[in-house]
Amino acid sequence: MESAKEMAHGQKPKWEGKACAELAGAKAEQVWPFLEDFFGLNKWFPTLHTCLPVEGVSGQPGCVRYCAGFKTPVNSGDDIINWTKQKLLSIDPTEMTFSYSIIDGNVGFNSYVSSVRVVPREDGCNIEWCYEVEPVEGWVLENLDTFIGSGLQVMAKRMEEAVSVGVATDISNN
Template sequence: MEPATQMAHDQQQPKWEGVATAELLGPKAEQVWPFLEDFFGLHKWFPTLTTCLPVHGISGQPGCVRYCAGFKTPVDCEGDQPEPNWTKQELLSIDPSQMTYSYSIVDGNVGFNSYISTLKVVPKEDGCSIEWKYEVEPVEGWTLKDLDVFIDTGLQVMASRMKASLSPKLEV
């Protein structure tokens, strides 16, 4: 395909959309929400993310931007990479009373264009769940299934880490 034809074809593809959910039995939504609300603290929970630094603004206020780096994706090549994967993410909106926020990727080297996510903590009778909705233009070298697995796997580990941090410490 000619480059101009390929660009026109890519622009006609619908955005990928997905949702991942993690159930947390025991912890209440009000206990889990502060972990997610800490927009600059994602590295504490997301697997393989080594860096999450403030770039601009105050954590938890719309317009703030975080720099995230070090994560591996399903399409990373084996061996040496010249630089780590990184993104800059902007908090678009937040509603603590509904325990939800949305953010977008505004820059990065992983090929995510027009990426927007919404995370929400949902109260349940026996605990809570975390819901992660996302949409992005098709990503070169990825499939929607790659993205679904990447986000779902990351969310399951995040939920597990959050639950473990809330569990009473065993006394020795």
């Protein structure tokens, strides 16, 4: 049911969620470069086979990536090739955070906006992924929570492994 505020402003209610992954032994400064590479999401997100630049420079606000090949909880058995175009809205390397929106696609995400942040911890770091989107036809919020949450867990594991074999550079050199 829509709130009075939403009805008065013609806004649809939005789903909101947050996923978090803990990375043990991987410093935030080691993990951030993986996420900062906006056109490199396919290296980390499970089942995402394609992530290509559409416009702009990776890591610069306004750049757009095309992502395809991922499966969602709704169509995991179908032969549909899911795709989205995602625009980087903001990025702050000092705070290790960025936000992006889905501007086109065939998965039914309208008004999707997400922010991703790396949070330093004494024994590693956390990756936090917050998102909001208008309700998606054929989905329930738990589908989106599962999709993003499980995807983030796989990303974190892959990033931990990359750090452990020296793919990332420790910029502090300590």
